[in-house]
Amino acid sequence: MYDFSRCKLCAATAASRTYELAKTTVYACSACGFHYISHLDSLPAESTGNPAQTLNQKAWDYIESRLPGNGKQLKKNLDLVSHHLSLTGSYCLDIGAGAGLFPRLLADSGAFVHGIEPQGIFREFAQRKFGIDLNEETIESRHWQQGFTNFFDVVTLWDILEHVNFPSETLQNAYNVTKPGGWLFLDTPRRDALYYRISEWAYRLSGGKNALFLESLYSPLPFRHKQIFTLRQLVQLVKSIGYTVISLHNNVLQPQNKMVLVCQKL
Ligand SMILES: [Zn+2]
Numbered sequence: 446m447y448d449f450s451r452c453k454l455c456a457a458t459a460a461s462r463t464y465e466l467a468k469t470t471v472y473a474c475s476a477c478g479f480h481y482i483s484h485l486d487s488l489p490a491e492s493t494g495n496p497a498q499t500l501n502q503k504a505w506d507y508i509e510s511r512l513p514g515n516g517k518q519l520k521k522n523l524d525l526v527s528h529h530l531s532l533t534g535s536y537c538l539d540i541g542a543g544a545g546l547f548p549r550l551l552a553d554s555g556a557f558v559h560g561i562e563p564q565g566i567f568r569e570f571a572q573r574k575f576g577i578d579l580n581e582e583t584i585e586s587r588h589w590q591q592g593f594t595n596f597f598d599v600v601t602l603w604d605i606l607e608h609v610n611f612p613s614e615t616l617q618n619a620y621n622v623t624k625p626g627g628w629l630f631l632d633t634p635r636r637d638a639l640y641y642r643i644s645e646w647a648y649r650l651s652g653g654k655n656a657l658f659l660e661s662l663y664s665p666l667p668f669r670h671k672q673i674f675t676l677r678q679l680v681q682l683v684k685s686i687g688y689t690v691i692s693l694h695n696n697v698l699q700p701q702n703k704m705v706l707v708c709q710k711l
Contacts, residue, residue, distance in 0.1 A: 447485055453611060453672065454479035454682065464648055466656055469665040480636060481672035484665040485610045488563055488583060500566040500573075508544050508570050516546055522603055523550045526630055529691070529707060532556040535598040538589075540619060541605035542579050545571025552577070556599070561589075564668065584618040593622045602631035606679075607670045613682060620686050620710060629688060629708040634662070635695065637675040638702035676704050683708050 452460045452474035460479070464471035469482045498504065526532065533555035539547050542560030544567050551558045562568050562579040571577045582588040600619045606612045619629060635641075644657035663670050674682075676695050683690060688708035695704045 449481075449483045452477060452479055453481050454613060454678065464645075464656060464659055465653055466660055466663060468660075469663055471659065471663060477678065478675070479672065479678060482663045482665065482670075484671060486667050486671075488610075498564070498566045500569045504566055505570065508567070509574070512544065512546060515543070519547045519550060519603065522547065522601070522630070522632070523554065525705070525707070526551075526599060526601070526628070527554060529628060530598065532599075536596060537599040537601070538593075538597045538619075538622060539601045539603070540584055540615070541602065541608065542571065542577075543567050545575045545577040545579055547601065547603060548577045548579070549575040559593075559597075584615060584622070589622050590618060595622070595624045597623050597627055599628045599630065602629070602633075604632060606631060606633040607673055608668055610671065612672060612674075613686075616683060616688075617686050620688065623710045625710055627710050628691075629683070629710070630706070631708075632703045632705045633679070634670075634673050635676055635679075635702055635704040636673040637677075640702055641673065674704075679704065679706065 449472050450460050451458050455474060455477040457474065457476040459476040460472040460474040462470050463473035469484055471480055471482055473480050532551060535556050537551045537556045537558050539551065539560040542548050542562045545560065548558045548560040560577065560579040561584060562571065563581060563583055568579045568581065571579050600623050602619065606615065609615045623629060640658050644659045647655050647657045648659065662673060680690055680693065683706065687710065689711045691707045691709050693704060693706050
């Protein structure tokens with residue numbers, strides 16, 4: 446059992462319960478200011494005693510219905526990647542590949558693609574819809590850490606860091622499998638955006654009764670948001686791991702208030 450008073454970012458025993466939401470609690474670290482909830486996923490989720498999800502017609506239709514919206518964003522992400530390097534013949538790893546659309550786009554651009562997706566129904570969908578075989582093993586596993594050290598030209602983490610149990614470890618493990626000179630591309634919501642601050646004010650003003658967007662930003666359900674970084678925290682973290690930040694896009698007025706980071710292992 447993890448002691449949530451130990452900060453997931455800086456490891457100081459300096460975090461305390463700060464926002465009591467309907468379904469979970471947000472801890473804030475007084476040393477580094479990191480925010481995260483008091484919940485971790487057990488992996489693989491299929492073995493937690495819940496019946497394994499199956500890719501029935503309903504699940505298939507749901508995943509398929511979301512492809513156009515996700516696809517629009519992922520095509521922009523592909524443009525961002527191919528702006529920085531030629532994908533032809535490059536080795537790419539998409540961590541948290543979901544339905545497999547981004548690996549499909551990479552493969553169509555001439556890349557050799559690997560993808561990680563812990564949820565079985567998404568792996569099955571990716572296989573049947575896109576002919577893409579995704580790996581179940583997560584990035585910290587021996588499969589990647591021993592078999593693919595300094596291997597990939599590109600590692601992508603689209604909307605992943607807010608979902609994983611320990612984002613510092615995820616980034617470190619991503620770094621390990623990236624070859625020198627290789628690239629990291631990621632996006633994640635940012636906390637120092639207006640919607641988050643307004644929610645914090647609302648929480649304080651209402652004595653904890655109304656947390657506005659915080660209720661939907663965080664969730665204890667499997668694979669949902671567990672932490673949200675400020676831009677400064679994220680930049681500091683990737684630099685401490687060894688990445689060089691090549692560019693960052695941090696429009697606070699962007700839909701979903703996301704930040705996009707392009708880094709290189711130099
Ligand atoms: Zn901390």
